[in-house]
Amino acid sequence: MSDALVLEGVTKRYGQFTAVDDFSLRLPAGEVLGFLGPNGAGKTTTIRMVMSIIYPDAGRIRVLDHPNAAEVKDRIGYLPEERGLYRKMTVGDTLRYFGQLKGLRGRALRERIDASLERVGLQDWRRKRVEALSKGMSQKLQFICAVLHRPELVILDEPFSGLDPLNAGLLERLVVELRKSGSTVVFSTHQMNQAERLCDRIVLINQGRRVIEGRVNDVRARFAGRIVLIDGDGDLAPLARVPGVVDAHITSGHARLELVDGTPPNAVLETALRHARIARFELQRPGLQEIFVKLVGGDAAPAEPVVSGEAARE
Amino acid sequence: MNKIVAIALREFLATVRTKAFILSVVLLPGIMIGGMLGMEKAQQFARSERMPPRVLAVVDETGALRADLEAQVERANAERPNQPFRLEWLPPGSADMAALVSRVRSGELYGYILVGPEAVEGAGGFTLGRKDNQLQAGRAIEEMVREAIYAVRFRVAGVDPARVAELRLRPVPVTELDGNTGGPVTSNEFARVLTPFIFMFVLFMGTFGIAQGLLTTVIEEKGSRIVEVLLSAVSPTQLMAGKIVGMAAVGFLLLGVWGGVGIAGARSYQITDIVTGYRLALAFAYFVPGFLLMAALLAAIGSACNELKEAQSMVFPLSLITVIPMVFWFYLAEHPASVLSVGLSFVPPITPFVMVLRVCADPDTPVWQIGGSLALLWASVFVAMWAAGKVFRVGVLMYGKPPSLVELARWVRYT
Structure with missing residues (x-):
């Protein structure tokens, strides 16, 4: 499978401020990538560079095997973070206009407008002006505007922000449908559970640098095993002295240990078995939420970016 | 190309459908015709006023x-x-x-x-x-x-x-002829004196007036954040080109309507000699580059600003220059061959207005001046388009403080 999106050492500076710093990424076609990071991490800047709206100061970007997204605009669907619609235009005219700008014509255009409006439940709003729509409705309209031409690569910048759970659920289903139809999808979000549900891979960016990247399962697996939970009768205190344990919370009958990356939990288990009757031994698989908080929350980005999964092996 | 057409069409329809445009199309000729008829009516009315x-x-x-x-x-x-x-x-x-x-x-x-x-x-x-x-x-x-x-x-x-x-x-009637053609001239001196001004004014509305629309729509698109959606489908150059073509079509429509009313009015008042094919052709020849120059300047200014207020202060110097022919129109029409008139003919943004005034006032405006001023105007159109394209590309995605002229110059140089 070829790569839909490749970034190599991409850097963007605004004066003294480095918005994106030596950022690399490889996204195989047909996968869904969650682009995670705190506010101001450089997500929108990166996405704008991918879209060739702004240009990197250093590094290389290939989009659908082209060096410049401008060459393949009609094959990309883009929903910017800062998005708007013509307030005085009708819903139908808006779709027709953006469809035309993406190279759709005639009957194909009309059919897709019908189908899209129906899919998001806006079919009765076709002749209404955009200014009459609620925020959720105009966000759905913006979404279908972005994917009306069935793009191979869909880039969504904060598509779920400000949506109620019902509409967010609908958009999630649409993203899943896009993936099923073979599109590659990149979306940025703050909501880790959403990323966990929808994404094949994630990339986490903080202060312009890539913090972690890989398949969701690999990322979680990589952090799994670093937290060990033990329940048991006996003396759990010696566990804190096991080589590789950096942090231990031990109460009577319960221990929560954090291990140095790469430490096999066997030594911990052996020590525990010697001192107590074990009721539970669990290598905790952290959610993305915890990983996010762990990597970003300390505000000290690791000196060496953590890479796991396929990307690390390449 | 299709995309430029789509943008132009939207721009055209969005403008033409506004109440402001419909009003301005109808209102101005309405006021002019109303003014003419109103004068006569007012005189009749004055005569019938009863006084002790x-x-x-x-x-x-x-x-x-x-x-x-x-x-x-x-x-x-x-x-x-x-x-x-x-x-x-x-x-x-x-x-x-x-x-x-x-x-x-x-x-x-x-x-x-x-x-x-x-x-x-x-x-x-x-x-x-x-x-x-x-x-x-x-x-x-x-x-x-x-x-x-x-x-x-x-x-x-x-x-x-x-x-x-x-x-x-016993009457001694006088028949005035056009000294150049031997053909009849309008007996209405008032109409004759005012014609150059009307030609200039229509041209002014068609260029500066319509091109102002570009300023407002660019700012609207920036303000409502449509611009980034548009730029994911088209290049900034296509966007600017489409908008300019669309607004040019609006200008043509406006000139078409007003010109049609003007010609019909001239026929019905039998003053066809002041609305000649030559004058219309020249007005058209100056309209196209005149509009494009204004459009390029205003699109660039619009793209660099976030609010109409900011834009207005940036447009002010341009407005100041364009007002010159409005203020001095009588002098320019009465002394079309003076040094000042000829000099102002070669100041690009106002070239169309000054030249149309002069050509209407003096049929013997030298051909070299017409050709030269048109050539200079077109040259400035190309320079302005080139620079505006660069400013537009940077400006249209810039939010925050509007740039100073120095910064604008830097955009032109480095993009």
Whole structure:
């Protein structure tokens, strides 16, 4: 499978401020990538560079095997973070206009407008002006505007922000449908559970640098095993002295240990078995939420970016 | 290319459908036609206004005018029966200014006429004092007194004033021809003088007026954050080109409607010689580059600003220059070949207005000046488009503080 999106050492500076710093990424076609990071991490800047709206100061970007997204605009669907619609235009005219700008014509255009409006439940709003729509409705309209031409690569910048759970659920289903139809999808979000549900891979960016990247399962697996939970009768205190344990919370009958990356939990288990009757031994698989908080929350980005999964092996 | 057409079409429809545009298309010719018809109506209306007789006290030191002046008043009253004059004869030598003034103040008199003793001989004339400054009444009174004095003079010279009046009544019509073509010219001098201004004004509205729309739509698209969605589908250059083409179509529509009304109006008033094919062709030739230049400048300014207010302060210098032909139009039309007129013809943003004024005022505007000013205008269009394209590309995604002129220059240089 070829790569839909490749970034190599991409850097963007605004004066003294480095918005994106030596950022690399490889996204195989047909996968869904969650682009995670705190506010101001450089997500929108990166996405704008991918879209060739702004240009990197250093590094290389290939989009659908082209060096410049401008060459393949009609094959990309883009929903910017800062998005708007013509307030005085009708819903139908808006779709027709953006469809035309993406190279759709005639009957194909009309059919897709019908189908899209129906899919998001806006079919009765076709002749209404955009200014009459609620925020959720105009966000759905913006979404279908972005994917009306069935793009191979869909880039969504904060598509779920400000949506109620019902509409967010609908958009999630649409993203899943896009993936099923073979599109590659990149979306940025703050909501880790959403990323966990929808994404094949994630990339986490903080202060312009890539913090972690890989398949969701690999990322979680990589952090799994670093937290060990033990329940048991006996003396759990010696566990804190096991080589590789950096942090231990031990109460009577319960221990929560954090291990140095790469430490096999066997030594911990052996020590525990010697001192107590074990009721539970669990290598905790952290959610993305915890990983996010762990990597970003300390505000000290690791000196060496953590890479796991396929990307690390390449 | 299809995308540019799609953008242009949207821009055109979005503008043409606004109430402001419909109003401006209908309103301006409406005001002009209304103004012309209104003048005539107002005159008719003024004639029918009823006034009580206006009494003029007369002190005739010559003692010879009474019969003739009464005859004149009778004639004038017959002409305007609703606004009659009446004379009150005071004996010669009884002129008491203080009394006359107080009687005028009290409203008893409209005014007074003091005819000097030598008026018939031609040494010293008459004095007229009246309540108000109405032009028409003043002229009428002056004419009545003068005609009365002439009549007395004729009689003294042994000529029958009735015979003179009869001879003078035979008309001596004049036929004015266009000296260049030998064809007829409009007899309406007012229309002739005003034509260059109207041509210029229409051109001004078609270029500066319409191109202003670009400024507002670019700012609207920036403000409502549509621009980034658009730029995911088209390049900034396509976007700018589409918008300019769309607005140019609006300009053509406007000029088409106004031009059509103008030609039809000229036909119906039989003043076709002032709306000639040559003038229309030249107006068109200047409209295209004139519009494109304005459009490029205003699109660039719009892209660099976030709010209409900011944009307006950036447009101000441009407005200041474009106002020059508006202010000096009469001078430019009356002295089309003067150094100032020729000089201003080569100031690109106002070239179309100045040239159209000059060409309408002087058919002999040298061909080199027409060709030269058009060439300069087109050259500036290309420079402006090139620079505007660069500013647009940077500006359209820039939010925050609008750039200074120095920063704008840097955008042009480094992008």
